Amino acid sequence: xxxxxxxxxxxxxxxxxxxxxxxxxxxxxxxxxxxxxxxxxxxxxxxxxxxxxxxxxxxxxxxxxxxxxxxxxxxxxxxxxxxxxxxxxxxxxxxxxxxxxxxxxxxxxxxxx
Amino acid sequence: xxxxxxxxxxxxxxxxxxxxxxxxxxxxxxxxxxxxxxxxxxxxxxxxxxxxxxxxxxxxxxxxxxxxxxxxxxxxxxxxxxxxxxxxxxxxxxxxxxxxxxxxxxxxxxxxxxx
Numbered sequence: 400x401x402x403x404x405x406x407x408x409x410x411x412x413x414x415x416x417x418x419x420x421x422x423x424x425x426x427x428x429x430x431x432x433x434x435x436x437x438x439x440x441x442x443x444x445x446x447x448x449x450x451x452x453x454x455x456x457x458x459x460x461x462x463x464x465x466x467x468x469x470x471x472x473x474x475x476x477x478x479x480x481x482x483x484x485x486x487x488x489x490x491x492x493x494x495x496x497x498x499x500x501x502x503x504x505x506x507x508x509x510x511x512x
Numbered sequence: 513x514x515x516x517x518x519x520x521x522x523x524x525x526x527x528x529x530x531x532x533x534x535x536x537x538x539x540x541x542x543x544x545x546x547x548x549x550x551x552x553x554x555x556x557x558x559x560x561x562x563x564x565x566x567x568x569x570x571x572x573x574x575x576x577x578x579x580x581x582x583x584x585x586x587x588x589x590x591x592x593x594x595x596x597x598x599x600x601x602x603x604x605x606x607x608x609x610x611x612x613x614x615x616x617x618x619x620x621x622x623x624x625x626x627x
Contacts, residue, residue, distance in 0.1 A: 403555070430613065441602050441617030442556070455614060490555065494613050500546070501613050503556040 401425075403504035405491050411510045412481055420476040420507045424493030431474050432501055433466055434490040442490055448474060481511045514539045514605045516586075518618035526626050531575075531590040533621045535603030538584065544606035545586045546615065547577055551599045559601075562586060573597070598625045 404423040412418050424431050429450055434442035444458040451471045459465075463481075468474040478485055488508050492501035519534040537543055544563050548556040560571025567579040577588045586603060600622050604615040 432614065434615075434617075439619075441604075441619050442615070444614050444616065447614050492556075499613065500558055500561060501615065502558075503548075505553075505555040 403491055403493050403502055405489075405504040405507050407507060408505065409508045409510075411512060414481060414483060414511055416481055418478050418481055418509065420478075420489050420509070422474045422476070422491030422493075422504060424472065424474070424491070425495075425502055426472075428493035428495050428502075429471070430494035430499075430501070431468060432492040432494070433474070433476050434492065436488045436490055436506070438487075445476070445489075478509075481509075483511045485509060486511045514543065514607055514616050516545075516603045516605050516616060516618040518601075518603050518621050520621055521619065522622045522624065524624040524626060525593045527595055528592050531588070531593045531597065531623065533588040533601050533603075533623065535577075535586045535588065535618060536584050537586060537603075537605050539605055544613070545577075545579060546604040546606065547571065547575070547586075547588050548602045548604060548617075549573075549599050550602065550620075556602065559588070593623075593625045595625050595627075598623055 406421045431448040433445040436442040446466050447455040448468045463479045465477045488506040490506045492503045494501045515538045517536045546561045547559040560569045562579045570576045575590045600620045602620045603618045607614040
């Protein structure tokens with residue numbers, strides 16, 4: 400597609416449930432990033448993929464959070480046993496190569512009730 | 513560790529007036545610096561970036577920023593504000609480790625443009 404696509408755009412889930420958030424990067428982009436943006440804050444880095452592998456997962460807050468990119472294109476962010484504090488906008492971005500800019504999707508707004 | 517500080521969470525200007533949004537950075541290596549804009553219910557859009565070439569960087573929509581190493585600053589300016597500039601603006605610094613572009617963002621500045 401023309402840009403980074405994230406689905407769903409909104410997700411409401413109950414505390415304790417499992418959720419998956421999907422990111423379709425720009426075609427051909429090898430780098431993929433996940434960020435989390437809480438209300439009134441700037442985006443915070445979660446994880447960075449270069450191809451299929453996670454090059455840096457230092458931003459994942461705990462082991463309830465996991466992300467995959469099995470074929471080096473689409474990525475899924477998985478959150479187990481969701482908590483109300485996980486409520487935020489989850490942003491995905493992709494980049495074309497070494498040290499190139501990242502293009503952001505519109506995000507998935509996750510609300511845990 | 514790298515960080516950016518944006519002074520002023522809210523800035524209000526009159527239409528036609530100068531826009532100045534402040535950003536100071538901290539970095540142990542020569543930084544790559546970015547300004548992003550976020551309109552309501554939209555994703556982040558890159559305004560401009562500094563990657564160690566010219567210190568005065570021109571971006572889209574008439575915005576520019578100047579990298580000042582001595583002041584560790586990368587302030588965003590626009591000579592004449594337009595109503596359509598009302599949005600939230602984020603300064604970010606890049607960790608280029610591993611060839612990636614992992615960004616550390618500031619907390620954002622909400623720009624309001626008044627008639």
